[in-house]
Amino acid sequence: MPTATKKKAPAARAMRAPRPDGAATRALLLETAGQVFAERGYADATSKEICERAGTPMASVNYHFGSREALYEEVLIEAHRQIVSVDELVEMTRALGDPRDKLRALLGHMLAPSSRExxxxxxxxxxxxxxxxxxxxxxxxxxxxxxxxxxLLGLLAEILELPADHPAVQRALVFSVLPCIVMLVAPKEIPLKVLPAMAKDSEGVFEDLMRYVLAGLDALRQAHRVGKKRPAS
Structure with missing residues (x-):
């Protein structure tokens, strides 16, 4: 009997071992789910459709992610990483000293055609x-x-010379980043048909955006510097 037990144990362990293609299947499901959720939204996308399009068994979503909700959470995080990851933000500004140059690098990365594609x-x-x-x-x-x-709040706080939790710094984040998001998500037909000059000169658009953003930040810095000095006088 002891001998039989020893023979069965390795077989049981082998059955529990993960499939060698498990990581590839998980990545395929994540990629396919991203496409389906992008097309249909969270409410209308189903695990069945995701598995059918990925060419995997119907139970694959639950096996690899636990549930459709957990899969969608992974899709959301990956979607944000696709736009720009924290590691990318840190790396692209590592060699830059001036916070304005760092902001320029970050916004330029967001609007780069290669980044969007x-x-x-x-x-x-x-x-x-x-x-x-x-x-x-x-x-x-x-x-x-x-x-x-x-x-980004820390970066803007340096430019404005204010604490990162100051309301003006938080507003500056919205004012600086929101135009980039709008340009990125707007349908291509808008600049092509309504604002053709923008569509023909992406470099000029970015340069004017930076002039606009930096001038606004300078104005905010001056306004709140005056505000800080008034009580002392």
Whole structure:
């Protein structure tokens, strides 16, 4: 009997071992789910359709992610990473000293055509979530948005010479980043048919955007510097 037990144990362990293609299947499901959620939104996308399009068994979503909701959470985080990851933000500004140069590098990366093409379905997923937040929006905020916002708030605080939690710094984040988001998610037909000059000169658009943003930040810095000095006098 002891001998029989020893022979069965390795077989049982072998059955529990993960399949060698498990990581590839998980990545395929995540990519396919991103496309489906981008097309249909959270409410209308089903695990069945995701598995059918991925060519995997119907139970694949539950096996690899636990549930459709957990899969969507992963899709949201990946979508935000596609746009720009925290590691990218840190790396692209590592060698820059002036916070204005860092801000220029970050906004330039967001608006670069290569960056937009690389995001695939990410922008559409994030845009859908912004327009109609689902039950997993808090996960997106905590795991993807908040770390990037913290980094950008610190950068803008340097430019404005104010604490990172100052209301003006938080407003400056919206004023600086929101125009980029609008340009990224707006349908291509708008600049082509309504604002053709923008469509023909992306470099000029970015340069004027930076003039606009930096001038606004300088104005905010001056206004709040005056505000800080008034009580002392």
């Amino acid at each position: 690389a995001t695939r379905w990410g922008f559409r997923v994030v845009l859908r979530e912004m327009m109609a937040p689902g039950p997993l929006a808090p996960a997106l905020v905590d795991k993807a948005v908040r770390p990037k916002a913290k980094l």
